[in-house]
Amino acid sequence: MANKVYADAKSALEGLCSDGMTVMSGGFGLCGIPENLIVALRDSGVKEITVISNNAGVDGWGLGLLLETKQIKKMISSYVGENKEFARQYLAGELELEFNPQGTLAERCRAGGAGIAGFYTKTGVGTLVAEGKETKVFNGETFVLETGLVADLSIVKAWKGDKEGNLIFRKTARNFNPMMATAGKKCVAEVEILVETGELDPDAIHTPGIYVDRIVKGNFQKRIEQRTVRQRESA
Amino acid sequence: MAWSRDQLAQRAAKELRDGFYVNLGIGIPTLVANYIPDGVEVTLQSENGMLGMGPFPYEDEIDADLINAGKQTITALEKTSYFSSSDSFAMIRGGHIDLSILGAMEVSDRGDLANWMVPGKMVKGMGGAMDLVAGVKRVVVVMEHTSKDGASKLLKQCTLPLTGVNVVDLVITDLGVFEIDKYGSQPMKLIQLADDVTLEEMTAKTAAPFVNALR
Numbered sequence: 001m002a003n004k005v006y007a008d009a010k011s012a013l014e015g016l017c018s019d020g021m022t023v024m025s026g027g028f029g030l031c032g033i034p035e036n037l038i039v040a041l042r043d044s045g046v047k048e049i050t051v052i053s054n055n056a057g058v059d060g061w062g063l064g065l066l067l068e069t070k071q072i073k074k075m076i077s078s079y080v081g082e083n084k085e086f087a088r089q090y091l092a093g094e095l096e097l098e099f100n101p102q103g104t105l106a107e108r109c110r111a112g113g114a115g116i117a118g119f120y121t122k123t124g125v126g127t128l129v130a131e132g133k134e135t136k137v138f139n140g141e142t143f144v145l146e147t148g149l150v151a152d153l154s155i156v157k158a159w160k161g162d163k164e165g166n167l168i169f170r171k172t173a174r175n176f177n178p179m180m181a182t183a184g185k186k187c188v189a190e191v192e193i194l195v196e197t198g199e200l201d202p203d204a205i206h207t208p209g210i211y212v213d214r215i216v217k218g219n220f221q222k223r224i225e226q227r228t229v230r231q232r233e234s235a
Numbered sequence: 236m237a238w239s240r241d242q243l244a245q246r247a248a249k250e251l252r253d254g255f256y257v258n259l260g261i262g263i264p265t266l267v268a269n270y271i272p273d274g275v276e277v278t279l280q281s282e283n284g285m286l287g288m289g290p291f292p293y294e295d296e297i298d299a300d301l302i303n304a305g306k307q308t309i310t311a312l313e314k315t316s317y318f319s320s321s322d323s324f325a326m327i328r329g330g331h332i333d334l335s336i337l338g339a340m341e342v343s344d345r346g347d348l349a350n351w352m353v354p355g356k357m358v359k360g361m362g363g364a365m366d367l368v369a370g371v372k373r374v375v376v377v378m379e380h381t382s383k384d385g386a387s388k389l390l391k392q393c394t395l396p397l398t399g400v401n402v403v404d405l406v407i408t409d410l411g412v413f414e415i416d417k418y419g420s421q422p423m424k425l426i427q428l429a430d431d432v433t434l435e436e437m438t439a440k441t442a443a444p445f446v447n448a449l450r
Contacts, residue, residue, distance in 0.1 A: 028283040028284075028302070028306075028320070029283075029302065029306040030299075030306075031283070031299065031300060031302045031306070032300065054320070077360060078360050078361060078362050078363070079359055079360035079361070079362040080359060080360050081359030081360065082306075087357045090357070091357060099358070099360050099361060101361055101362075101363065101364075101365035101366050102282065102320065102324065102361075102362050102363040102366060103282075103320075103321075103323075103324025103327060103328055103363060103365075103366030103370075104324075104365075104366065105320075106319070106320040106321040106323070106324050107321055107324065109321070110321040121328065121369075122328065122369040122370060123328060123365050123366045123369040123370070124365050124369070125369070125399075125400065126347075126397060126399070126400030127365065127396065127397045127398065127399065127400070128352075128396050128397075129361075129365065159300075169317075170300045171285075171298065171300040171301045171311070171317050172281070172283050172284050172285050172300060172301055172302055172303075172317060173299075173300040174284055174317055174318065174319050175283050175284050175319065175320045176319070176320050177319075178319045178321075179319060179320070179321050206319075222299035222300070223299070224297070224299050224302075224308060225302075225306040226302070226305065226306045226307040226308065227297065227308055228291045228292075228307040228308050228309070229291055229292055229293060229294050229297065229308070230290055230291040230292070230293060231293075232293055
């Protein structure tokens with residue numbers, strides 16, 4: 001049985017990076033992003049990447065790191081409002097951008113990983129998103145054809161994983177990670193806790209190890225974008 | 236006096252029904268959670284992958300793995316469940332969410348909605364808005380009645396790129412409330428005026444045709 005466990009994020013990406021590649025990167029905002037693998041991707045020096053990710057990180061963290069070094073050629077995202085360097089590069093014509101509605105983006109990744117070439121959705125009918133795309137009427141309602149997405153590499157973040165690559169996500173850090181794990185030709189997962197095979201409850205596994213080629217235990221900052229709290233009423 | 240942001244949220248909260256699954260947009264819609272009427276229990280969905288959203292955490296409860304769609308830290312409830320983004324939008328697109336309350340830049344009298352893009356300005360993206368308006372059973376818009384330069388945001392036809400076509404059921408502005416017959420041909424109905432707003436003022440400030448159906 002091939003060993004899936006790598007010592008660090010850098011070695012986990014060895015041999016998987018080439019200029020012009022397409023990378024799926026899990027996470028929503030900064031929640032559940034593969035922060036170690038993003039740094040390793042930057043350090044690999046790979047250029048002209050197309051990145052499929054719901055968001056584009058923030059200045060100085062997450063995918064924002066790959067924008068600073070201009071390693072990203074194109075982004076496929078649903079919302080990129082948290083990043084000044086992104087706006088600067090986009091407005092200067094240095095960065096291509098394809099907006100997908102969030103649910104369409106999630107489903108495109110799911111479909112890509114499941115071998116489904118395309119699907120019809122109500123989302124975006126009659127808007128810019130549907131321009132140039134085939135539409136079809138089902139039961140009197142118009143749907144637009146969207147295609148499945150695949151990537152050369154997907155990088156995902158889970159809470160726990162075992163040496164087989166089985167993954168368990170935690171709370172809302174799950175987000176895009178499970179679908180993206182299925183849609184990369186190669187998938188590398190980083191986890192907070194790496195356990196021996198057999199220690200995870202098979203009924204609790206979110207992503208079966210078949211989708212995960214390499215796994216690495218990371219060190220996490222887990223930054224928070226909007227720290228919102230309430231005050232305890234004084235007794 | 237036109238309604239304040241909190242009064243708008245309070246009026247929108249009257250659209251909640253006991254047992255509803257609800258998705259609240261960013262901005263004024265988020266405030267609706269503060270005004271859930273007595274005897275009404277709703278379950279809030281957050282499209283990043285959570286059902287049963289609780290209030291903001293106390294300082295010592297903050298969890299980086301637990302955020303809402305506005306990327307704010309939040310808490311869970313006893314009934315909470317977590318799921319992937321594709322499951323989340325299956326709920327939304329599949330018509331399982333009862334009500335969505337969203338902000339808007341423009342709404343037409345046919346229920347077209349524009350709330351994601353101003354050409355020539357940096358576009359941040361539509362996020363989940365297009366999926367929500369396409370799939371949720373009932374869509375309520377909460378917005379200022381006019382733009383900063385005083386132009387009506389209720390129009391015969393939207394001028395900005397659309398988020399959805401024939402999607403809005405009810406519009407609540409700081410001046411009043413309109414019902415929209417989104418699939419039919421009936422004109423928009425004015426059903427309520429904000430405190431001290433006159434029909435004359437409403438007519439002067441509304442570019443879309445409407446009929447007076449004040450109750």
